[in-house]
Amino acid sequence: MMKTAFIGLGVMGFPMAAHLRQAGHEVCVYNRTSARADEWVTRHGGRRADTPAEAAHGADAVFTCVGADADLQQVVLGKGGALAAMRPGAVLVDHTTVSAKIARRLAEEAASKGLLAVDAPVSGGQAGAESGQLAIMCGGSAEAFSAAEPAMQAYAKRIVHVGEAGSGQLAKMVNQIAIAGLVQALSEAVHFAKRAGLDVATVIDAISGGAAQSWQMNNRALTMADGEFDFGFAVKWMRKDLGLTLEEAKSNGARLPVTALVDQFYADVVAMGGERQDTSSLIRRLEK
Structure with a gap:
């Protein structure tokens, strides 16, 4: 068993x-809001720290799951950050969805201190985290991946080493590109079924056994139809992820017209007050 630290106790x-x-x-856990860390310790045991460095001190593996590039930089590289306190040979595992640029920077900083680093964004949402069934895409050296994977x-239900540092974040961008287009298509399909006077549940049952089937269809089509969006992966976070993706596309020359369009559709949902609703709230644009 390993001595670990976990920094960032969000959903x-x-x-x-x-x-x-x-x-x-x-x-040992650390969270910017200490009450959240206290709640975790009350429920699960372990201990909490007052700074990321305190949490990371002596750990075999340090895990981070925060909000964005700036948050990650603060808890890892900032004053009282984890990297300065980690013992030689320990591994930093970042589960935040951030830019490939900062993932590469953390790997370089870690290597300069005799540490290992893995960028390991996840897919599966809150439900996957709670059930322990996340898909994790990892970037970093083979040595770093081997240290983190156990x-x-x-x-996790699936862990894949995609490639060198930053590759995990790039793979997560691929994931979000695929989801963005799919959710828009599913929104239009459900909207069309309702306008056509069909029973949505029956239609979904009919088509979900064929080529149209997807996780989004199985888990979001009926709640879309019922206008239920107060759960799941929030629109504000999807817009953050798509922003990272579109910025990366400018660098590598990828053409993402549908992704850019859906990002603007999500901006419409935000304007409607839906930034904290599930990404399936995209259908609201069609039914307002």
């Missing part, structure tokens, strides 16, 4: 850290 990090604890690992098994 994803809170249950992920709990799975580490349940798997038998020693866990602990990640505590909350």
Whole structure:
């Protein structure tokens, strides 16, 4: 079993850290809002730290799951950050969805200190984090991946080493590109079915056994039809992810017309007050 630290106890990090604890690992947690860390310790044991550095001190593996590039930079590289306190040979595992640029920078900074680093964004949402069934795409050296992978098994159903540092983040961008277009198409399909006077549940049952089937269809089509969006992956975070993706596309020359269009559709949802609703709220644009 490993001595670990988990930094960032949001809707994803809170249950992920709990799975580490349940798997038998020693866990020290840090969260910017200390009450959240206190709640985690009350529910799961372990201990909490007052700074990322305190949490990371002596750990075999340090996990981060925060909000964006600036947040990650603060808890890892900032004053009281984790990297300065980690022991030689330890591994930093970042589960935040951030830019490939900062992922590469963290890997370089870690290597300069005799540390390992893996960028390991996840897919599966809050439900996947709570059930321990996340898909994790990893970037970093083979040595770093080997050091991190055993602990990640505590909350994953699939872990894939994609390539060098930054590759995990690039793979997550591929994931979000695919989801963005799919959710728009599903929104239009459900909207069309309703306008055509069809029973949406019956139609989804009919088509979900064929080529149109997807996780989004299985889990979001009926709630879309019922106008239920107060759960799941928030629009504000999807817009953050798509922004990272479109910025990366400017660098590598990828042409993403549908992704750019759907990002603007999500901007419409934000303007309608839906930034904290699930990404399936995209259908609201069609039915307003």
